[in-house]
Amino acid sequence: MLTSWLGGSSATSLRRVFPSVENRPKTALIIGYELAGFGTFFYLLHEGGFTWWNWPIIIGADAFLAQIWPIYWLILRPFFE
Numbered sequence: 001m002l003t004s005w006l007g008g009s010s011a012t013s014l015r016r017v018f019p020s021v022e023n024r025p026k027t028a029l030i031i032g033y034e035l036a037g038f039g040t041f042f043y044l045l046h047e048g049g050f051t052w053w054n055w056p057i058i059i060g061a062d063a064f065l066a067q068i069w070p071i072y073w074l075i076l077r078p079f080f081e
Contacts, residue, residue, distance in 0.1 A: 040073070041066035 044062040065072045 037066045037069050040069040 041062055044065060045059070048058045048062060050058060065076070
């Protein structure tokens with residue numbers, strides 16, 4: 001029914017309507033990268049020592065490091081342990 005409404009064969013019409021079907025591995029990598037970033041952010045929040053005045057600085061630094069998490073885990077973290 002969907003293909004007759006789109007006016008074409010099923011394979012070409014569905015690729016035009018849903019182009020992300022061909023990009024599933026790329027989408028999975030992006031989702032995995034972001035999930036690892038969230039995990040790094042929550043790990044850094046748990047490890048941070050908050051006081052009444054430094055929490056905005058720590059949360060900002062943790063958010064930055066969570067976005068560059070491969071650099072943090074592979075290069076920066078071994079130096080600061």
